[in-house]
Each structure stands twice: as structure tokens, then as C-alpha cells.
Amino acid sequence: MVHDIVALVEPVPTGLFLDATVGGGGHAEALLAAHPHLEILGLDQDQTAITAAERRLAPFGSRVRLRRVRFDQLGRVLAEIESTADSELGGLSGFLFDLGVSSPQLDRAERGFSYRKEGPLDMRMDIDGSLTAADVVNTYDRRELTAILRRNADERFASRIADAIIDARPVRTTTELAQAVVAAIPAAARRTGGHPAKRTFQAIRIEVNDELGVLASALEQALDALMVGGRGLVLTYHSGEDRIVKGAFRQRTTINSTPRLPVEPPQLPYRVIRPASRQPEAAEIEKNPRAGSARLRAIERIAA
Numbered sequence: 001m002v003h004d005i006v007a008l009v010e011p012v013p014t015g016l017f018l019d020a021t022v023g024g025g026g027h028a029e030a031l032l033a034a035h036p037h038l039e040i041l042g043l044d045q046d047q048t049a050i051t052a053a054e055r056r057l058a059p060f061g062s063r064v065r066l067r068r069v070r071f072d073q074l075g076r077v078l079a080e081i082e083s084t085a086d087s088e089l090g091g092l093s094g095f096l097f098d099l100g101v102s103s104p105q106l107d108r109a110e111r112g113f114s115y116r117k118e119g120p121l122d123m124r125m126d127i128d129g130s131l132t133a134a135d136v137v138n139t140y141d142r143r144e145l146t147a148i149l150r151r152n153a154d155e156r157f158a159s160r161i162a163d164a165i166i167d168a169r170p171v172r173t174t175t176e177l178a179q180a181v182v183a184a185i186p187a188a189a190r191r192t193g194g195h196p197a198k199r200t201f202q203a204i205r206i207e208v209n210d211e212l213g214v215l216a217s218a219l220e221q222a223l224d225a226l227m228v229g230g231r232g233l234v235l236t237y238h239s240g241e242d243r244i245v246k247g248a249f250r251q252r253t254t255i256n257s258t259p260r261l262p263v264e265p266p267q268l269p270y271r272v273i274r275p276a277s278r279q280p281e282a283a284e285i286e287k288n289p290r291a292g293s294a295r296l297r298a299i300e301r302i303a304a
């Protein structure tokens with residue numbers, strides 16, 4: 001999908017492009033290389049990601065600014081940049097949110113994100129965060145566990161898994177959690193839909209990092225900051241995220257009340273340029289299995 005992203009960003013005006021989830025800097029690097037008229041502001045709440053992005057994007061020198069913050073702080077970061085810039089910023093040329101967890105986070109067993117690797121129940125993207133997966137797994141009651149499994153992962157067996165987690169307490173490692181979840185899912189259901197613990201790990205990770213809680217506010221700030229001609233792109237990986245993005249885009253691109261008189265409808269300042277998504281190609285999914293569930297949406301600001 002990186003080719004689609006680079007192509008969608010091509011016509012945006014010269015200026016600052018926000019990569020709200022810079023991770024290791026893969027997308028940022030592709031955008032900087034393809035579009036010399038852009039500078040990048042990269043955010044990530046994970047210091048490991050910022051360090052990796054610093055290394056990867058070093059060849060682009062002063063075209064890159066990186067900040068370790070949660071992306072709902074983007075308005076404050078933009079105001080700071082504006083206050084120290086020589087000339088007026090005039091808004092964002094575009095933005096990209098590539099949501100969720102990164103491959104390096106999943107690959108490091110000690111971060112506790114992976115059901116395939118033995119590690120502590122952590123799952124914090126920001127290691128200064130106060131809530132860990134161990135807190136969720138060992139202290140949430142049945143109702144709370146069931147609710148996050150349904151809301152964050154559409155888990156069909158949410159209440160059975162919640163019971164199994166409570167029975168297995170204290171749960172100390174990712175492997176212990178994965179085993180408890182697998183045992184709670186009926187054998188027939190275990191044979192389809194990937195690893196049986198995948199959705200539970202996703203649900204707990206989203207809770208630990210409050211991933212859905214901060215998204216709407218961050219999108220509002222990014223949409224407000226777009227300059228005319230600027231484009232916003234969001235890559236989501238599950239229905240909960242996608243619903244929030246779709247809602248935020250719809251709010252900016254549809255008129256809520258129908259006028260009684262036959263008047264010209266007002267021109268809306270945004271238009272959706274990519275409503276839902278193309279499925280990524282098989283080769284891309286093979287290289288990166290997360291790409292299989294990816295959806296890309298894009299919006300453009302057409303008036304002030």
C-alpha cells in the first residue's frame with residue numbers, strides 16, 4: 001500500500017506533512033524520497049520507534065522533525081512549531097495515520113505484544129504509561145473483560161474467554177494468557193480465522209494504549225490543520241478503528257440537515273477521495289501479514 005500512499009500524496013501543496021504514527025519511518029522515508037516539496041513531522045509514543053525513525057530518516061536532514069508524543073497532542077506540537085518557525089506554517093500539507101502496533105513492537109518478546117513469544121504481560125507502546133496488560137488481565141472484572149473483547153476485537157467468545165482468564169489468575173506471561181484463551185475457544189472454531197488468541201491480544205493492547213479513545217480527537221485536530229489542497233490518509237486494521245475514521249470523514253463531507261427551500265447546497269470544505277479500500281495484494285500480505293486486514297481511507301480539503 002505504500003505505492004498508493006505515495007501516489008495519493010503527490011498533488012498536495014508544498015509544506016509540512018504529518019506522519020502521526022512514524023514507527024520505524026518506512027512510510028516517511030518513501031514520502032520524503034518521492035516528494036521533495038515535503039517536510040515531515042513524525043510522531044510516535046514509543047521511544048524505540050522514534051530512535052529507529054531518527055536513524056532511518058537521518059539522510060533527509062532538516063526536512064524531518066520527530067517528537068515522542070501521543071498523537072492527540074498534535075495540535076500542541078503544531079502550535080510549538082508555528083511559534084518558533086521563521087515564516088507562517090499555514091497548516092498541514094497532509095497527514096497519515098498508520099494505526100496500531102508495529103512489526104518491531106510485535107517482534108520484541110519483552111514488549112509483551114505477541115501471543116507467539118513468551119514475554120511479560122506489558123503491551124504498552126509508551127513505556128511510561130500506567131496501565132499494563134497484566135493490570136487488565138488480572139484486575140478487570142468479567143463484565144469489563146467481556147466488553148473490551150467485544151468492542152476492541154469483535155470476539156464471538158468474549159464471555160467464555162473472560163471466564164477462562166479469571167480462572168487462570170494470576171496470569172503472568174503472554175504464553176499463559178494465550179494458553180488460557182485457546183482452551184476457552186471451542187475446538188471447531190480454533191481451526192478457522194488465524195491464531196485463536198489473536199483477537200484477545202488485540203483487544204487488550206487497544207485497552208492498554210487507549211487506542212480508540214484518542215483517535216477521534218486526533219483526527220479532528222489533523223483535519224482542522226489541513227490546508228486547502230492538503231490530503232489526509234488513514235490506514236486501519238480493524239472495524240473499531242475504521243468506524244471512527246469513517247465517522248470523522250463523513251462528518252466533514254456530508255450535510256446533516258435538508259434545507260426546506262430549493263437552495264444551492266453549501267459547498268463542503270472536504271471531499272472523500274478514497275472511500276473504502278482496495279485489498280492489499282497477495283505478495284504484500286505474504287511479506288506483512290498485518291496488511292491482510294488493512295483499509296486505507298483518504299480525504300482532501302477543497303476549501304477554507
Ligand SMILES: C[S@@+](CC[C@H](N)C(=O)[O-])C[C@H]1O[C@@H](n2cnc3c(N)ncnc32)[C@H](O)[C@@H]1O
Pocket residue numbers: 020021022023024025026027028043044045046049069070071072098099100101102103125211214
Ligand atoms: C503500524 S506502526 C507505523 C509504522 C510506520 N508507518 C512505518 O512505516 O514504519 C504504528 C506506530 O504508531 C504508534 N502509535 C500507535 N498509537 C499511537 C498514538 N496514539 N500516538 C502516537 N503513536 C502511536 C505505535 O507506537 C507504532 O510505532
